[in-house]
Amino acid sequence: MRLEPIRNPSVARRVVPIGLALGATIAIASLLASVAGANPFSVLGLILKGAFGSKFAIVETFNRATPLIFTGLAAAVAFRAKFWNIGAEAQLYAGALTTVVLGTGLLAWPSFALLPLLAFVAILAGALLLLVPAVLKTRFGVDEVVTTLLFNFIFLLFISMLLEGPLKDPMGMGWPKSARVVAEARLPRIFEGLRVHWGFALALISAFVVWIIQTRSTLGFEMRAVGLNKDAAAFAGIPVNRVLVKTALLSGGLAALGGFSEVAGLKGSLTLDLSPGYGYTGIIVAMLALLNPIGVIVAALFVAGIFVGADSMSRAADVPTYLADIMLATALLLVVLAIMLTRFRVVRD
Template sequence: MRLEKRPSPSRTAMVAAPLGAVVFTLLISGLLVLWAKAPVGATYVELFKGAFGSLFALSETMTRAVPLILTGLAAAVAFRARLFNIGAEGQLYAGAVAAIAVGGMHGGTGFELPIYVLFPLMLVAAALAGAAMLLGPALMKTRLGVDEVVTTLLLNFVMLLLVAYLLDGPMKDPMALGWPQSVTLQSDLELSRLIEQTRLHTGLLMALVLAVLTWLLLQRTTAGFDIRAAGANAKAASFAGVPVTRTVVLVALLSGGLAGLAGAIEVAGRTSYLTLDMSPGYGYAGIVIAMLAGLHPLGVVAAAIFVAGMQVGADSMSRVVGVPNAIADVIVAASLLSVLVASLLTQYRLRWK
């Protein structure tokens, strides 16, 4: 048996592949539900209701989707240029630290900036902090050939240790009664609510705008063409005149900046302060989201909402039906594998010898 590249994928295959992936995912997950001695239909219904079945459920899903959209965009942009950014988790925390440093560490200075200056300054600082964390590994890859997967992954743990130090030292909130959390943002810097009496904030609109702008950058600009060319074949792109090193640096700044903004928006929109457990793995989930979306910026939005829905709906499903929350993780993982295999089969076909 061997794989043979198709001359041109048919439209039928392009439509049938994702549908087949969904069906396969539901079947595999249904077997686990049966193993847990729960009704499959009721389990899926409760999973959907817990994520989208009410205004509150929908608002919680969309709130969870905001950082996932941004980390998914960060991974998608980097992967387009074959810069495998595994450090979005650390970059998110770097952005959150920068946001607190600008918008929270303001007491006793005797000098206050107006909010309309301080808020964009906070976002810029967060983006620069995230970009700086990825710039080093990107330069090490282009100049020294160092594997960026290792460096970006290890920097996640360095950043978490730095956050732990800051929360017990310079950024510790003296009013937190010993709890390891930072000082809070100024109330004027917090994002407003899109729906009253919910946690859904205007960061969702910012994430959607960034998704559209990222798509326009990749599809409608010369820089976007350079990014796609460098990702397709760096040597051929360099021979054709594409500045590969400069393109990789640009991608690093953009990818790290998006992940840093995720940290700032999470602080300003949801928590108002920084803790060590602020992110339940948004940076790592962004990699899954980018792959589910086929590295398409607009597809990242849909994939992020799907993953957020699975995470939020799992709690309701577990309470009502009595199955483990981990089944939601299995659904996401099976979806990723199914989509990857389906995408492979649209480009290649199996030939039997």
């Protein structure tokens, strides 16, 4: 077989494969749930109900989506320039770390000054953390996939070390957790009485800013050019390495902002389970969004919905919670395949 590009794909050609991919994902999940003894035809309904069925569920989905928007943007920005940052997990923790270091009473500033500072320092920390793999790539040609992956392990051990040492909460009853940030370092709720905090608004603003950068700035143009064809970009006079480093700084900063938002907006302190793999899930979000920053918002809500919905479904139907991860992996693989099939047709020869 061989792949042949389609010149002018019809609307059906662009929509049907992706619909089929999502349908197949739901079918596979239902099948697996039935293996666990659940009624396969109730699975989709239970997931939707669990994710969007009540005010509580919707709030939960939005709160889950918030860090995923940040890590999804981090991946989308980097992948667009073909810089494979798989280290958003570590960068998120870097932002969370600086937030608890500065936010637990070290600075007695009022909220309106402290919060921007915390956000800024978090961005700086995440950017610096990704600067190392970026420079290793541009200077030594070391593949960033492996280095960013390995940095995740190193950085989590570093956090674990701090939480059992200097950052350990003396009131924490021996648990490896940090002290809580002061009231001035907390992001307030957007609406009185709803647990959705300003981190979500910050995520939306970030997506919009990234969209502006990508579509309206020279840097955005350069990042796209480097991603499409590095050699051609270099030939056209684009400083490829400098663009890659800038991309890395932006990507790392975005992921770290997610860490700031989680600590300041939701959790209030730092623990080793602050992120259940948001950094990795962000990659799925970015791919499902076709690397489009506005699409990231939609994809993050979709993925968060699957998590929250599948969580509640698995409790209702007594199915292991790992079904949510299987659904995401299946959706990722099938959607990537479907996107390809919207642009190419398979020819037998």
